[in-house]
Amino acid sequence: MCGITARVGTEDASESLVCSLENLEYRGYDSAGIAVKNGTGLKIQKREGEVSELKAAMAGSGIVGDVGIGHTRWSTHGPPTNENAHPHVDCSGRVAVVHNGIVENHAELRRDLEARGHTFRSDTDTEVVPHLVEERLDAGDDSETAFRAAIDELEGSYALAMLHEDADTVFATRTGSPLVLGIGEDANYLASDVPAFLEFTSRVVYLEDGDVAVLSADDYRITDADGFEVSRPVEAVDWAAEDAGKGEYDHYMLKEIHEQPTSLRQTIQGRLDGDDVVLSEFPAGSFSEVSRVHFVACGTSYHAGLYGESLFADWDVDAQTFLASEYAAHPPAVPEDTLVVGITQSGETADTLAALEAAADAGARTLALTNVVGSTAARECDDALFIRAGPEIGVAATKTFSSQVATLVCLGERIARDVTGSPTPDHAARLDALADLPEHVEAVLESSTAADVAARHAHESGHFFIGRGSAYAVALEAALKFKEITYEHAEGFAAGELKHGPLALVTADTPVFAICNGNNEAKLASNVREVQTRGGPVVGVCPRTSDALADAADEVLTVPATHPDLVAILANVQLQLVAYHAANDLGRPIDKPRNLAKSVTVE
Incomplete structure (x- = not known):
């Protein structure tokens, strides 16, 4: 949905913040804004419309600062207007906040804050957060304590980043919405997704639910919901910066359609060995206790699940595909020998995560079939299998669909062999064709x-x-x-x-x-x-x-x-x-x- 970003360094952050927002526009483009701290308070610029509108408004504005946060919006609470654009501030303008997700108890919090004299300028659920922080600051709390106290009052799904005019840091947290740190040489970054800062660094730290991160120019610290310091691994993303750009193409979608031969080669690399499938994550026997498969997914991923279901049925594997939102709301019977496969490109799709949680609560084994290694689905499921399609920026999914289906072919072969005790019918010809699939896609694109x-x-x-x-x-x-x-x-x-x-x-x-x-x-x-x-x-x-x-x-x-x-x-x-x-x-x-x-x- 919305995209948030932040940068803390020793040079002006405004240009790189706008660059990151352009990289995140696939997450929302109703409005955009930034806030920077420059030693004389917070400076904020925000505009209804695409990031290009914000960029034009900033030209010659003199907004500079070495600590900053940014936001590109997909509207949920309130129409796309300048007033509803993020960042949002408190009454005094000392605190600025950007947010992805939904604060479910915002109406109650807002009524209480207004009763205590706070004035709101927007229709958003987000604006309660800076006012909650403001109250704690007025009570004598330091910035981090005030931030923690504010988020303790929130219910719902959110990723938040905050600036305070007296702190040379960015404070951030996540619960149910993605947030990743980028660890640079002379600056540190924060964003909803890796492509935001991929041209600045490829070293990342994926935050987990309840984590609170404090970023400075040369360091970062992560604590859990109780304030205890935790260690999260630093991972290297193997995507190149140019992978997330349009290159010679007019649109990301066209570029990603034409990237399908490459993405499919990445998907099947090392997974085919003659007439056998080799999944390092799942050696022979990994699914011997499975008697049925449930696919849960949304949109394009749901269609990939339907494709997989049709193949699995031909291979004597009991499979059924469910819309994740319905599965979560009305879970079917889930015997213990059920494997529930959540198909999600991002690994952050809320409905799919809810369906997987419902399945896990029912005692099922869960598997994330996703494109993003550090995603919530990959971390929280019992197992994960990655489609390895590379970054996909276009809102309309293309290359990830073909990679999802190709991965399901490999997974289905492994499951069928474990469940039935023998390879699938015609498996050798199918796997040969799978090996040839990238060249066949190239032939389609060329002719x-x-x-x-x-x-x-x-x-x-x-x-x-x-x-x-x-x-x-x-x-x-x-x-x-x-x-x-x-x-x-x-x-x-x-x-x-x-x-x-x-x-x-x-x-x-x-x-x-x-x-x-x-x-x-x-x-x-x-x-x-x-x-x-x-x-x-x-x-x-x-x-x-x-x-x-x-x-x-x-x-x-x-x-x-x-x-x-x-x-x-x-x-x-x-x-x-x-x-x-x-x-x-x-x-x-x-x-x-x-x-x-x-x-x-x-x-």
């Missing part, structure tokens, strides 16, 4: 005519995507991607369900994208004719060898012929390109779709 297809169909009134099995999961994902960035109506359906209702929506202005994974081709071709009979244009997305669908469709986007279990990954790349080019033709802000943020850290 795709998706831009032409998008130009013909971008302006039509609705867009439908259909498929069966793994192709149904991709139909849902393709529709999500299309609606996320084009703002046009799009829906995904199981192909066999068309005649049970959705066919009523088909007109000459509603193109249908029919996705074939190499299985059930004749049935899908029949569904295509059902659409055409009602006047709907059909775009087939299929292997080059799928003659039946190619003959039935009005136009075709082809992918290399490979193992049927992997074809839909290639089809998804074509449909990512369709969505991208349609959004570009429509003039949409592709990397910053309205109302959305990359990492959803509130329920």
Whole structure:
């Protein structure tokens, strides 16, 4: 959701704070602001709109300081206005705070503070924090004691960073929202996510729930909720700074679509050994006690789970996919021999974390399938398996979906061998195809005519995507991607369900994208004719060898012929390109779709 950052050094922090906020805009871009301490009090600049608006306002403003905090906002409490932009201050302007998350008891705290004479300037839940700190300072507490006393009164999910005009430090804490320290040579950093400061340092410390960090220019100290000093490991992030930039591409999304061959190579590296899967985290027998698998996830990760479920079913592994928010609210029966796999790119998705917690409380074994090594999910689950896709900045997930599915193929092979006692059917051919997947994605990217297809169909009134099995999961994902960035109506359906209702929506202005994974081709071709009979244009997305669908469709986007279990990954790349080019033709802000943020850290 929101992104927070901080820097403490011996030189001006304002420029690097703005740079970090630009790197964090995928977490929110409704408004942005910074606060710096320069020896004469706190100086604050904040603006409604994107970070570029803040940057323009700061030009020539003379705002400098060697200690500072920053924020880019995804609105929850109060509309995106200058007044609601962070940082927020107390009545006297001595304290400034930035916040990611939700203070659930803010209304009660606000009423009490107003009754005691405090004046509020915003509609946000965050503003209670500096006023709580102010009261403790007025009572004689030092900065850190006042900060601790304030956070003790908060309920909810939050990551906070605070400046006080009399302290050359930044105070920070987290409970349920991510926060990571960056340890530099001549400055120390703080942010919601590593890409914020990746060009300044690659040495990081992941804070845990309840941690309180105090950062100075040349040191940092971490204590737990009770004030006892704790040690958290310093880790080296193996992402390069350029990995988090756009490079030669107009948008992060297009860059990340084209990074899929690289991300897939990273995903499968060292995990394939001929006709066997080698997962160092899970040697043979690791899942011998598992009888069923529950996938819990949200959005694109949920579709990856559905893809995995369709494969696991073919391999005699009992698997079911749940929306994490529903799983947490209404947990199903979870016998002790259940493995609950939380699929989450960031490892910080609040609904998925809640679902994993519910599963653990029920006695299930939990596994995080994530992209971020130090994430909450990776730390709190019994096990973790990393997709190794590299940083993904675009709000619309692309390369992480393909890496999630590829990782699920490896995990499924390991689980199936442990559960059934033998490899999956056709495993050698599938694993050979998985090894070839990066080259097959490159072939799609080099030969795709998706831009032409998008130009013909971008302006039509609705867009439908259909498929069966793994192709149904991709139909849902393709529709999500299309609606996320084009703002046009799009829906995904199981192909066999068309005649049970959705066919009523088909007109000459509603193109249908029919996705074939190499299985059930004749049935899908029949569904295509059902659409055409009602006047709907059909775009087939299929292997080059799928003659039946190619003959039935009005136009075709082809992918290399490979193992049927992997074809839909290639089809998804074509449909990512369709969505991208349609959004570009429509003039949409592709990397910053309205109302959305990359990492959803509130329920």
